[in-house]
Structures are given as C-alpha cells and as structure tokens.
Amino acid sequence: MMKFKLAPTERTDGNASHKWLLIALVRALAVILCVMTAVFFIIRIVPGDPAKMILGEYSTPEALESMHHALGLDLPLWDQFLRFMNTLFTQGDTGNSIITGTSARELIAQRAPITLLLILLACVLAIIIALLLATLAATHKDKLLDHLIRIIPAITLGMPIFWVGLLLILLFSVRLGWFPVGGAGEGWSGTLHSLALPAVTVAFSQIPTLVRSLRAQMLEVLESDFVVTLRAAGIPNRVILFKHVLRNSALPTLMLLGVNISYLIGGTLVVEQVYGIKGIGSLLFTSISKRDFPVIQGIALYCALSVVIISLVIEIISWWLDPRTKGKQ
Amino acid sequence: MNYIQLDPHLHEGGRTANRLKRIWNTPSLLVGSIMFAVLIILAVFIPYLSPYSPTEQNLSAFLQPPSAAHWLGTDQLGRDLFTRLIYAARTDLKIMVLAEIIPFCTGVFLGMLAGYYGKWLDAAISLLTDTFIAFPFYLIVIIVAFASGAGERGIYITFMLVGWIVFARVVRGLSASFRKQEWVASAQTLGLPGVRIILRHLLPNVLPQAVVVLMTDMVGLLVAIVTLGYLGIGITPPTPDWGTMISDGQPFITTAWWLSAVPGFAVVYTGIALSLVGDGLADIWRKK
Numbered sequence: 310m311m312k313f314k315l316a317p318t319e320r321t322d323g324n325a326s327h328k329w330l331l332i333a334l335v336r337a338l339a340v341i342l343c344v345m346t347a348v349f350f351i352i353r354i355v356p357g358d359p360a361k362m363i364l365g366e367y368s369t370p371e372a373l374e375s376m377h378h379a380l381g382l383d384l385p386l387w388d389q390f391l392r393f394m395n396t397l398f399t400q401g402d403t404g405n406s407i408i409t410g411t412s413a414r415e416l417i418a419q420r421a422p423i424t425l426l427l428i429l430l431a432c433v434l435a436i437i438i439a440l441l442l443a444t445l446a447a448t449h450k451d452k453l454l455d456h457l458i459r460i461i462p463a464i465t466l467g468m469p470i471f472w473v474g475l476l477l478i479l480l481f482s483v484r485l486g487w488f489p490v491g492g493a494g495e496g497w498s499g500t501l502h503s504l505a506l507p508a509v510t511v512a513f514s515q516i517p518t519l520v521r522s523l524r525a526q527m528l529e530v531l532e533s534d535f536v537v538t539l540r541a542a543g544i545p546n547r548v549i550l551f552k553h554v555l556r557n558s559a560l561p562t563l564m565l566l567g568v569n570i571s572y573l574i575g576g577t578l579v580v581e582q583v584y585g586i587k588g589i590g591s592l593l594f595t596s597i598s599k600r601d602f603p604v605i606q607g608i609a610l611y612c613a614l615s616v617v618i619i620s621l622v623i624e625i626i627s628w629w630l631d632p633r634t635k636g637k638q
Numbered sequence: 639m640n641y642i643q644l645d646p647h648l649h650e651g652g653r654t655a656n657r658l659k660r661i662w663n664t665p666s667l668l669v670g671s672i673m674f675a676v677l678i679i680l681a682v683f684i685p686y687l688s689p690y691s692p693t694e695q696n697l698s699a700f701l702q703p704p705s706a707a708h709w710l711g712t713d714q715l716g717r718d719l720f721t722r723l724i725y726a727a728r729t730d731l732k733i734m735v736l737a738e739i740i741p742f743c744t745g746v747f748l749g750m751l752a753g754y755y756g757k758w759l760d761a762a763i764s765l766l767t768d769t770f771i772a773f774p775f776y777l778i779v780i781i782v783a784f785a786s787g788a789g790e791r792g793i794y795i796t797f798m799l800v801g802w803i804v805f806a807r808v809v810r811g812l813s814a815s816f817r818k819q820e821w822v823a824s825a826q827t828l829g830l831p832g833v834r835i836i837l838r839h840l841l842p843n844v845l846p847q848a849v850v851v852l853m854t855d856m857v858g859l860l861v862a863i864v865t866l867g868y869l870g871i872g873i874t875p876p877t878p879d880w881g882t883m884i885s886d887g888q889p890f891i892t893t894a895w896w897l898s899a900v901p902g903f904a905v906v907y908t909g910i911a912l913s914l915v916g917d918g919l920a921d922i923w924r925k926k
Binding site (some may be wrong): 340343467594 | 765773860871
C-alpha cells in the first residue's frame, strides 16, 4: 500500500515544485513590468505640472512650452510612454538629468556603492542582534528576560528612524566621541567607522520584527520532537542550540529580511539624510530640490527593481535549501 | 454536535455589561486608551491650559532650559516647547486620523472583493499590491509628497495612494478563508446577491482584524507624517508639528538636546498607546 502511494506523490511533488518556480518567475516579471509603468506614471498621477514645478510659479507661457518640449510632455501620452519604455529597454535608463545632462543611470551608479554597503552592514548587524535577542527570549521563555525582550517591538514601533539616528549621534558622537558626527571617512577602515552608527540605526528599525518572528520560530523548534529526542540522548543544551536550533532559524531570518527589504531600503534613504552620507538618499533629495525628474524616476525604478529581484532570489534560495517548502507553495 | 458552521458574527452572545467587563479585564486596552485619551484631552484644551502661543516668537527668552515658567524650556525663537508640543499633537493626530479613513475603506473593500470573488479580480489586485510593495515605502511617500506639494494636502494624497495596501492584503487573506466556510456557501445557496453577502456577512467578520491592523498602521502613518515634516516636505512652518520641531532642534543638539529629543518621545508615547489599544482589541476578539 505505502509503496504504491509514495511513488505518485513524489512525482506530483516534483512537478509542483517546477511549476512553483515558473509561477514565481512569471509573477516577478509581471511585477517588474508594472513597476516600470508605475515609474512612468509616478510624476503624472499627482496634480500639478512638472514644467511649472521646475520653472516656478511665475514662469512665462513660452518658457513653459519649451520646457514641455524638453521634457517630451508636449507629445501624446502613448507616444511618451513608448519613448520612455524604449530608453528603458535599450539603455536601462530613464533619461538624462535636466541639471547636469548626465544619464540618470550613471548618476545612480556613482552613488550606489556606499548605499549598498550601508544596507549590507545593516543586514548583518540586524541578523546578529536579532538572533541573539531571540535566542535569549526563547531560552528564557515566560521569564523576566523574555518579557523585556517582547516589549521592545511595542516601544520601537513608534520610533521615527531619523530620531533614533539623532539620539545615537547625541550619545555616541557628541557625548562619548566614539564615532564621527556625519559624512563618510577615508579608506576602508574610515568608511566602516563612519558607517557604523548609520548601520546600527537602519538595523534598529528591522530588529523588532525579526525578533518577534524568530522567537516564535525558535520556540517551535525547541519544542519539536527532534530536539526532545536530542535532549533525551543526552546532547548538551548548548550544542542543540547552536548546531540545530540556530541552523533551523537561519532560513526564516533570511526570508523575513527578503520580505522587509523594501522597508530596509526606504529607511536607508532617510538615515543617509541624518548622517550626511552621499548615497542614493542624498541624490534623491538633491534631485527633488532641483526638480530633476529623470533622476527621481531612475532612483524609483532601480530601488523597486532591486526589491523585486532580491525577494525573488531569496524566495528561490530558500526553496532550494529547504526541502520542506518544495511543492508546498 | 455542531455540524453547521454559522456566520461567527451572528451568534456572538455578548451583553453590554459583559463587554465592559472584558475591557476591564484587558489591561493593555485600558492603559492604551487612557494614555491616548490624556493626549487628546491635552490637545483639545491646550488653548486654555497654556498662557503661551505656539507660533509667537519671544527672542528675549530663546533656548531656555526647562523651568517653572517653561516646563520644557524654550526653542531658538523663544517659543514655549511644551505648548508647541501639544499644539503639534493637534496637527499630527488630526492628519493621522483623517489620512487613514480613505485608505482603510478602499483597502478593506478591495481586499473583500479580491478574497471573495478570487480568479482574475484577485490576480489583478494582487499584482497591484505587489507592484506598490516593490517601491520602498519611504521612497514613494517622499516622491508623491514632494510632487503634490508640501503641506497637508500632499500627505492626504500620498496616503490615499499607498495606504490601502496593508488592509487589502490582510482582508483578502481573511475573506478568501471565509469564502470556503459553510456559512458563506449556505448564503450563496439561499440566492443572496454577492453584494449582500459581502456587506452583511463578510464585512462584520473581517472588520475586527482590520481594526487591529489599523491601530498599528496609524503608528506607521504618524511616523511617516513626522518623517516628512523632518525632511521639509510635510507640514510647513510655522504650524507646529513634531517632525519639523525635531529638525529645528537638530542644530542645537550639543547645547539643547531636548529640543529634538522631546518631540520624538511624544511620537513614541503615541505609538505605545496605539499599539497597546491594538493588542488589547486583538486579545478581546481572540478570546471571543
């Protein structure tokens, strides 16, 4: 009976997992197309004339007309859309900066490394701190430490990220003098030194969500049959925790970060502003103050694309690594 | 032997006295409501409580530390910090509540439609939410707020565009699971029109969860309003707002750190109050 039953399920399982991969890819592709369309409409859905915003309230009709022409806004909408998509697909670009004339893609590429480094550092910090707190909470379930750690999300939920940054500057830079107040340092060690506080600030916004679900995840593993078996076999708690429980929690952490990557990028843009870091965030704000629409569109496009691609990659990695999720999705 | 699943909303057997007792037995709801009520009362009665104006400058008394006359000191233009803090609560809390109404209604409605009807409608709405979610929240908020002009109007437009997604996602999942239950099927066999099933049966069942989400979402919205103010594309001065107050105080962080710190604590206070209310409501509805 069992043998007859097992074989067909295995086969359908294999089919289902391939189907899942295909569906995930098609969905990501559809979202990418929608994202591109949204970037085109992003400055058109809101009321107001972009040309008027660039030239100011008291611009002459002639100047407005020539600005419309320069921006391509005098063309019919479908024509504008086709041109936009054409530059996007042939050059991966959203046009040239109105101010400097350089391509938006190039401007973004210049600023991207420091922002990416900041995000990466923040992710590493968030994972380490969240794993630590979650382990403490899960191993001290329903004791004082657990309750203290569980209060954190309720308190930090309402903390504006830029304000946390300011408090950290006040404490660690102004009072203690451990870190520079702002800007980016020279060389590798200088850069890391100056990015330490910003990274902590970005990580800070991610830790509560991570801790909350990691704690639940770990409790589930700690109470599962295989851990009970290991305990019964006399394996020390420490080994169980580091070798089995933590390893089983790594994947959910990764997946959760994938879900939150969008918030992480958004938070980074704001935090850059607090610490005066010359990354994508500061490019966004200078472009906004100079009404540089192609660059703003480019930033929106590349941020959204990275979110879609990163979440897809994480989804595929976890699907690949964890046999339990295969065919389930 | 209850073989038939009924619309869970129809047979909730709670009298008013029972409900009051339940609220009393849920400390988080009680504490959260009191914290929030204190803030609202202060905000409503501040013109009678404080002798100072929130906007009038008094350059002879600038950057004073906390004292009996000025409980939290004065800012760089000599304005009383406590008075400004509470007037800012008026601005920020009013916008927070008003900006949440339309996104909440659209989100719940679209979520029910997607969950109940499924198929292509669900696919279309899911694609829309996936697209919006791909854009980092603060990125889209900053761009839309800037493009629609600084000030209150920009904030309302921004959240009308992006605020509904959270509710749509939660309600969609709930509605999809309710759709498979028998009470929906029996309503359908009775020949009730879809609109009636959605409004009379689905809505009361998804609303509690949506309201719990609303509480946490309002905290996020408040933080976003404050962030926009800090970045200079939200509330425009001299209208008091916690965000602009924090950025105004930033140059004095070494000498008068409380100028930036105190408005932030006001945001955190409101956040804790609303989270507690949300947790409490979730507890009450779960127990039922």
